[in-house]
Amino acid sequence: MLSEQMKRFLLTGAMLLVVAAIASVAAFGQTAEPVQIAANTTAPIASKPAGSVTPSTDVLQARIDAQQQEINKLTALVEKLQASLSPVASARPLLPNASIGYMPEPAGSPSPSPAPPPVSSGYMAPRELLPDIGHIGAELGFFVGGATNPYKDNTGFASGGYIDLPWKKVKGGKLSYEIMIGLQRSVTTQTTSSGVNALVNTALNNYLVEAGAETLPTLTDYLTGPLPVTSVVQERSKVLTVAPFEVKYTVTTLGRFRPYVVGGLGAYVWIGSDSNTATFNANTALGSTLAALPVGSSTLGATMNAILQGSQIGGLAPTAPQLAARGVPHGQGNVLFGGQIGGGAEIRITPKLSIGADFRHNFVEGSNSGFSTFAFNQGLHW
Numbered sequence: 001m002l003s004e005q006m007k008r009f010l011l012t013g014a015m016l017l018v019v020a021a022i023a024s025v026a027a028f029g030q031t032a033e034p035v036q037i038a039a040n041t042t043a044p045i046a047s048k049p050a051g052s053v054t055p056s057t058d059v060l061q062a063r064i065d066a067q068q069q070e071i072n073k074l075t076a077l078v079e080k081l082q083a084s085l086s087p088v089a090s091a092r093p094l095l096p097n098a099s100i101g102y103m104p105e106p107a108g109s110p111s112p113s114p115a116p117p118p119v120s121s122g123y124m125a126p127r128e129l130l131p132d133i134g135h136i137g138a139e140l141g142f143f144v145g146g147a148t149n150p151y152k153d154n155t156g157f158a159s160g161g162y163i164d165l166p167w168k169k170v171k172g173g174k175l176s177y178e179i180m181i182g183l184q185r186s187v188t189t190q191t192t193s194s195g196v197n198a199l200v201n202t203a204l205n206n207y208l209v210e211a212g213a214e215t216l217p218t219l220t221d222y223l224t225g226p227l228p229v230t231s232v233v234q235e236r237s238k239v240l241t242v243a244p245f246e247v248k249y250t251v252t253t254l255g256r257f258r259p260y261v262v263g264g265l266g267a268y269v270w271i272g273s274d275s276n277t278a279t280f281n282a283n284t285a286l287g288s289t290l291a292a293l294p295v296g297s298s299t300l301g302a303t304m305n306a307i308l309q310g311s312q313i314g315g316l317a318p319t320a321p322q323l324a325a326r327g328v329p330h331g332q333g334n335v336l337f338g339g340q341i342g343g344g345a346e347i348r349i350t351p352k353l354s355i356g357a358d359f360r361h362n363f364v365e366g367s368n369s370g371f372s373t374f375a376f377n378q379g380l381h382w
Helices: 004-029 057-091 195-211 219-224 282-292 297-308 321-326
Strands: 139-149 153-170 173-193 230-251 257-275 311-313 332-350 353-364 371-381
Touching: 004 057, 139 173, 139 230, 139 353, 153 230, 153 371, 173 257, 195 219, 195 297, 230 332, 257 311, 257 353, 282 297, 332 371
Parallel strands: none
Antiparallel strands: 139 153, 139 371, 153 173, 173 230, 230 257, 257 332, 332 353, 353 371
């Protein structure tokens, strides 16, 4: 685009050309009429009268009027040209000193940065850290420790992880949203009674009585021997804890030391199985009774061990030998609802690493189903 000085220069030149054109028109309008001279004549030249050589006043006035009209037309054209150039001139800032002359525009001038979007007084846009990742107060943690277990099982081993997402700042600290998943297991010695063993005893004793190998005075004697109905078993218990909604309050005014309390809802999956492998042996249980039977003691004992020895489902009978040979999981379990409360503390080692301790008690529906965990945790912050 043209600078302001250049535009003024062009406008002045145009006006000078208009004035020159007007002056030339006036000069040509006042020239005398040419005198025609006859060629090759000897007659005396007759001069025209003075009235015919000098134009009259009316003729001069007519010429002046015509020239004035031309001037008016040119003046209107100049005004129109000036009006068309005025918006362009106003778009450019005026130079501080007109005597500087023409100055070319600097090349490669940076474009102005876009203005930020307007923000109304009633709403503030949330803070966005992407793509520039920064510390937002979130934490990913892992914990390892011990746990009491539901249903009067022994203490066991617990581990898991959690994610802590910041929610809002409150007085003295912050509130955050936490998701926790944990898994624990224990091995406990328990005593169980097997109804399947009682049914096997009934069939075996009925055969022995008919064969004359023994006499049983009461029906109870048919159920309780020779195989043991009550056995000492090893109960393997596993608990999966999923707490998808928990609220955590952390004190942030004590520097690196940050205590907290936490509470929320959870779902619990308990899986357990009871194994009598270490305590049940059909050959030992039958004892001298096998000698009176018309079958090989080793064949009968092996058959009963294959059916009645192993990891019992519900404390009644082991899984089928074919399933056990394939390694198919077996046991019993349930899905329960509940909640947990707890607390602990963290110590910030670095801005991105912390260690701490955590205690939580879980309230689960059902009798004797509550349990507690105590663990050491390690957090990664970003």
